Amino acid sequence: MLTNSRGIALILALAISAMVVAFLSLLNAVDTTILLVAGAIxxxxxxxLTNITFEFLVFKEIGNIYSLLEKIQKKDFSEISDKYSKSSISPLRRIxxxxxxxxxxxxxxxETLQKNEAxxxxxxxxxxxxxxxxxxxxxxYILTLLDGAIDDKQVRMKFLKRAAKSLDSLDVLVQDLLTLNQMESGVIKFTFTQFDLKDLILEVIDQLEHKASKRDVEIKFNYExxxxxxxxxxxxxxxxxxxxxxFNAVKYNNNKGEVKVTLKTSKNSIQVxxxxxxxxxxxxxxxxxxERFYRVEKSRSKKEGGTGLGLAIVKHILEGHKSKISVSSTVGKGSIFSFSLPYVKTNSASDKEKSSTD
Known part of the structure; x- marks a missing residue:
């Protein structure tokens, strides 16, 4: 009976009413009817008052605390929510x-551990x-050579070249993994210098021109x-x-397609x-x-080659420059990859204009 709010309220109410009746009985002008009414009230x-106080401020909060502790003990966090955002005068509610x-x-x-595990x-x-x-x-290739194909000079050279090519692919994969890991752990440091982004992109296009020509893909560079x-x-x-x-724009483009590289400047940034x-x-x-190794079309990507780490490395490099890579794409029409870098204004153009007017 004493383990719930009603039992405690009953005992306290009896004690309080007995004290009131005892106090009033000391007065000469108070009769029995008044004592009974006063005692009942x-x-x-x-x-x-006691029942409400204990029920809502003590026992209910203690029950909630026990319920929470049981869920924590069972590692069941599914129904736990942040419903005590407001301050309360009740110390139990604060607990x-x-x-x-x-x-x-x-x-x-x-949840984070589960995501990391997945x-x-x-x-x-x-x-x-x-x-x-x-x-x-x-x-x-090597086992085939050991089984006797090594005696055939033509087959031997062909298989050795293929084995070397496979090992080169393995080396690229390992190097990309090491690079990505070093970037994530902060081992690789960035060396910031000033350079012309237009000249850099021209170098890249010149390097990839041969690969683009094999697929009849034209690379256009738009700048002022x-x-x-x-x-x-x-x-x-x-x-x-x-x-x-x-390179990805060329590789995943259609034959006889087109790649457009555009440079745009705003007040403080250059967008590519x-x-x-x-x-x-x-x-x-x-x-x-x-994400690492994520491929949109696994079978097609395998034929095209690559480690599946290129875009992950791109993302980490740009994050190291306080920038982000964004992409918009329409199925059947193509994709646009964009990023921005700080724009350092020079006076070369204005100096040329002044010299021409003079």
């Missing part, structure tokens, strides 16, 4: 709020698959003649960003847009294309 009021906040924090930690499993599966392909190919596009960044790493994005007219990227894949 004091009992009723004391019972109601409940603290425990609830602790449970919410643990819930978020568990990512780890997916990453291990992906990297195992990526490593298996060149290793098995090289193993097959006579204008300097000076930026402050790590030139080597931005070269790799532009190289990767333009790389547009292709290839097959495009489905909306459900857009959010994941910068």
């Amino acid at each position: 004091s009992f009723s009021v004391a019972y109601l 409940n709020k603290v425990i609830n906040s602790y449970a919410l924090t643990k819930q978020k930690e568990i 990512f780890r499993r997916e990453f291990i599966a992906d990297i195992s698959h990526e490593l298996k392909t060149p290793i098995f190919a090289t193993q097959g 003649e006579g204008k300097n596009y000076i930026t402050t960044a790590d030139r080597q790493k931005i070269y790799r960003v532009c190289q990767n994005l333009i 847009d790389i547009k292709d007219d290839g097959q495009g990227i489905p909306p459900e894949d857009l959010k994941r294309i910068f």
Whole structure:
């Protein structure tokens, strides 16, 4: 009986009403009827107030605390919510709020761990698959040679070249993994210098011109003649960003397609847009294309080659420059990759104008 609010309220109400009746009985002018009425009223009021106080301010909050503790013990955070955002005068409710906040924090930690575990499993599966392909190919060529094909000079040279090519692919994959890991851990430092972004992109296009011509893909570079596009960044790493994005635009474009590289300046930034007219990227894949080893079309990507780490490296390089890579795409029409770098204004153009007017 004493374990609930009604039992405690009943005892306290009886005690209070007895005290009131005892006090009134000391007065000579008070008769029995008044004592009974006073006792009944004091009992009723004391019972109601005490019961409500214990029920809503004590037992209910203690029950909530026990419920939370049981869920934490069972590691069941599914129904826990932040419903105690407002301050309260009840110390028990404040304790409940603290425990609830602790449970919410643990819930978020568990969700993060579950996501990391899923990512780890997916990453291990992906990297195992990526490593298996060149290793098995090289193993097959070498075993074939050991089984007697080495005596045929023509077959020997062909198989050795194929094995070397597979090992080169394996080396590129390992180097990309090391680069990505070093970037994420902060080992690789950025060396910022001033350079003309237009000249850098011209170098990249010149390097990729031969690969583009094999597929009859035309690379067009749109910029303002006579204008300097000076930026402050790590030139080597931005070269790799532009190289990767333009190469992808060529690789995943249609035969006889077109790649447009555009430079635009605003007040404080230079924007680079790389547009292709290839097959495009489905909306459900857009959010994941910068993940390690993620490929929109796995079979087609395998034929085209690549490690599946290029866009992940691009993302980390630009994040190191306080910039972001953005992409918009329409299936069947192509994609546009964009990023921005700081714009360093020079006086060269204005100086030329002054000299011409003089």
